[in-house]
Amino acid sequence: MVLIMESYNCKVSKRCGGCQLSNLSYEEQLEYKQRQLNSLLGGFSRVNKIIGMENPLRYRNKAQAAFYFDFKRQRTASGIYQSTSKSIVPVDSCLLENENADRIIVTVRRLCDSFKLKPYDIKKGYGFVRHILVRNAVKTGEIMVVIVTATPAFPSKNNFVKALLSAHPEITTVIHNVNNSDINLMLGERSTVLYGKGYIEDELCSLKFRISPSSFYQVNPSQCEVLYNKVIELAGLTGSETVFDSYCGTGTIGLIASKSAKQVLGVEVNRAAVKDAIINAKQNGIKNIYFTCDDAGEYLEYITGEGERFDVVIMDPPRAGSTVKFLKSVVKAEPKRVIYVSCNPVTLKRDLEFLVAHGFRVCEIQGVDMFPFTKHVETVCVLNKV
Ligand code: SAH
Numbered sequence: 130m131v132l133i134m135e136s137y138n139c140k141v142s143k144r145c146g147g148c149q150l151s152n153l154s155y156e157e158q159l160e161y162k163q164r165q166l167n168s169l170l171g172g173f174s175r176v177n178k179i180i181g182m183e184n185p186l187r188y189r190n191k192a193q194a195a196f197y198f199d200f201k202r203q204r205t206a207s208g209i210y211q212s213t214s215k216s217i218v219p220v221d222s223c224l225l226e227n228e229n230a231d232r233i234i235v236t237v238r239r240l241c242d243s244f245k246l247k248p249y250d251i252k253k254g255y256g257f258v259r260h261i262l263v264r265n266a267v268k269t270g271e272i273m274v275v276i277v278t279a280t281p282a283f284p285s286k287n288n289f290v291k292a293l294l295s296a297h298p299e300i301t302t303v304i305h306n307v308n309n310s311d312i313n314l315m316l317g318e319r320s321t322v323l324y325g326k327g328y329i330e331d332e333l334c335s336l337k338f339r340i341s342p343s344s345f346y347q348v349n350p351s352q353c354e355v356l357y358n359k360v361i362e363l364a365g366l367t368g369s370e371t372v373f374d375s376y377c378g379t380g381t382i383g384l385i386a387s388k389s390a391k392q393v394l395g396v397e398v399n400r401a402a403v404k405d406a407i408i409n410a411k412q413n414g415i416k417n418i419y420f421t422c423d424d425a426g427e428y429l430e431y432i433t434g435e436g437e438r439f440d441v442v443i444m445d446p447p448r449a450g451s452t453v454k455f456l457k458s459v460v461k462a463e464p465k466r467v468i469y470v471s472c473n474p475v476t477l478k479r480d481l482e483f484l485v486a487h488g489f490r491v492c493e494i495q496g497v498d499m500f501p502f503t504k505h506v507e508t509v510c511v512l513n514k515v
Contacts, residue, residue: 163178169477198247276306356470398423425451429462433458467512472499
């Protein structure tokens with residue numbers, strides 16, 4: 130632990146605000162998260178000891194930097210966008226991000242100056258480059274670079290990509306995305322592949338997964354395997370169950386579960402993620418899984434209305450948690466077990482209260498530290514039908 134405290138020497142941590150727990154040792158961070166889970170969820174069941182990381186730095190497989198013009202130095206600068214103050218804190222190397230991804234961002238920034246591509250100024254609505262996204266697949270080594278711009282015409286794009294690849298031959302795909310909305314750090318609808326396949330592939334729990342620029346993919350790959358293995362263990366599948374995998378993203382959990390289930394049905398609202406999920410099933414030779422693109426609540430309400438029932442429901446909603454429509458339909462689907470994966474214990478508590486009031490009992494709660502140094506906590510819990 131002493132080693133970790135010494136190696137965490139971020140100079141901008143206060144201004145950036147991304148590492149809310151940077152003043153604590155890693156052990157203290159885990160204790161803090163455990164206390165939070167105990168106090169919010171301890172009333173439902175005993176909370177297992179949170180699973181931490183061996184090395185809690187540089188774990189992110191996704192790095193993102195907003196670009197702006199540094200008038201003092203007369204050059205492009207990049208850094209971390211603060212959603213609260215709408216200002217950008219200059220950062221060249223973030224202790225949570227992959228080091229090589231950070232180097233790629235610095236190269237793109239340098240190239241923007243040499244190619245005279247101006248960073249976009251959100252207040253003036255003027256300029257070109259908004260931000261850069263770098264995703265790396267740790268198991269396969271594939272790297273995706275997404276250059277997000279305000280307008281579609283990319284001057285000298287071929288030479289730009291050539292220069293980028295000559296500095297970083299390890300990059301496997303480069304994508305140009307256009308975001309003309311008011312919201313920063315978002316990907317727009319339009320993407321053009323400038324180099325490579327337009328996606329990267331990674332491996333998790335012995336399966337291969339395709340990741341497109343806008344698809345959700347857990348940012349901490351080693352802890353993600355820990356989390357998914359826990360989900361499968363808690364699901365207690367024997368090979369005969371029908372499973373509903375809701376908020377399924379690119380189908381990761383459902384595909385891993387499909388090996389020990391009779392049939393899996395996945396639902397996800399992001400069209401690109403569903404496309405990836407279908408390809409993932411095909412590439413891994415999995416035939417007992419189906420995906421549909423829809424709102425989880427709408428869809429489950431519809432199929433349970435048609436008489437569909439499931440043995441196990443897996444749910445992994447975003448931070449806002451689930452909806453009453455979805456939870457009511459879960460009750461109607463009469464599963465013997467619900468596995469709830471949550472990235473926000475506050476909405477988890479609210480949703481568990483609903484399920485407990487409608488005939489379920491929380492049997493096990495497990496925290497997994499997916500986001501060291503930040504205040505975020507990931508939890509998986511299992512509910513059985515009483
Ligand atoms: N289970 C996946 C993804 C979890 S993230 C994994 O482990 O990788 C949550 C997912 O819920 C995202 O992919 C998001 O696009 C999706 N989502 C958000 N709101 C939704 C809704 N109303 N209906 C269905 N999916 C939704």
